[in-house]
Amino acid sequence: MRKLFLTAAAILLISVLAACSQNEDDNAEQEEQATAVETAEATNGDLVIEKSLYGRTEPSSTTPVAVQSAGEITELEVENGDTVEEDDHLATIQTAAGNKNIYAREAGEIAQLTAEEGSMASPDSGPLMVIADFDPMTINLTVAAETLDLLKTGDTYPVMIDDQEYEAEVISVGTMPDDTGLYPVEAEIGNEEGNIKTGVVASMNVPENRVKDSIILPTEAVVTESGESFVYVVKDNQAVKTNVTIKESQSEKTAVEGDVAEGDQVVVNGLLTLSDGKEVNVIEEGDNS
Structure with a gap:
């Protein structure tokens, strides 16, 4: 009899443990x-629904530096990348009429300089160099006629250049289309740090609709x-x-x-x-x- 009682108790204990284990499994399953x-x-x-307009960057101005008379370049005071002010001495040319000094007509940065001291220069050989203004930079865009109503001179819009965001101000909106039927638009962007290079793609986001x-x-x-x-x-x-x-x-x-x-x-x-x-x-x- 005692053995039968112990057997029944063991079965009951196993059943209780199994039920607890089942409850734990059910709870875990519910949590899972x-x-x-x-x-x-x-x-x-x-x-705000925005329209993306695309263009390319270029200097806000470029001033070619040319010679009036043929001669030899005896002095060259600048290199590409140098910054000059108006009336700075750039070069001296020895001509048949004597030495001629060349001065900067505008402030900016020297670019496209190919001349060297001792080389010959003439009006027919093209400019000695270009003085470019890279601050601010200009973004040249072309837009369809239906986009003109979205743009107004003096408005500013966000611009993405090389994954960096800037603010650009519209400075010119064309009233006549070009040969492609698109209208030229110019925007201006500050470039004090010189991070914006010439000829890169710029994307300007203009609000087109507002819900x-x-x-x-x-x-x-x-x-x-x-x-x-x-x-x-x-x-x-x-x-x-x-x-x-x-x-x-x-x-x-x-x-x-x-x-x-x-x-x-x-x-x-x-x-x-x-x-x-x-x-x-x-x-x-x-x-x-």
């Missing part, structure tokens, strides 16, 4: 079912399937599928209307395995700024 997501905050404001007083979301938060657009709003640690209507979209931000309010946290990463009502674990929460 929560999907890790990252969120961003919905904001309210205006979405006012809308809910703004990161574009990556908006899912479109079968003609329907929606987002997942996190409420009480659950992903709530919320339909939205896209008003305007850009690569980074999208303006929507729907049951999304300013301050709501919308899922931006972890969308692929989500469904309506699914438990989520927010691992990174941020604002949409």
Whole structure:
């Protein structure tokens, strides 16, 4: 009898331990079912749609330095890259009529200097050098007729050059098209540090449209399937599928209307395995700024 009692007690203990283990496994499975997501905050404001215009940089002015009479260069006071002021002595030419000094007519930087002391120079051989003004720099653009209304002399716009952002001011908007049918536009950009080189591509972003007083979301938060657009709003640690209507979209931000309010946290990463009502674990929460 005692042996039978011990056997029953052992079976009961094993059953209790198995039940506890099963409960622990069930709890662990429930915890594992929560999907890790990252969120961003919905904001309210205006979405500006920008148009990118492309051009190339060049000095704001170039002044060629030429000789009036043929002769030998006996003195050369500058090198490429030197900075000169107006009336600085640049070179001396020995001509049939005697020595002629050449002075700078403008301030700037010496460029395209190919002459050497002892070499011959003449009016027909082209300029000895060029004095270029690299600060400010000019951006030359050409735009279609429908873009002219977006530009006005004196307006400033952000410009990207070699992954760096600058501010450029429009100084000239053409009223006559060139041979390609496009209109020339010039913008000016400061170059005090000399980081902007001649001939590089510049992208100027001009506001083309503005969607006012809308809910703004990161574009990556908006899912479109079968003609329907929606987002997942996190409420009480659950992903709530919320339909939205896209008003305007850009690569980074999208303006929507729907049951999304300013301050709501919308899922931006972890969308692929989500469904309506699914438990989520927010691992990174941020604002949409």
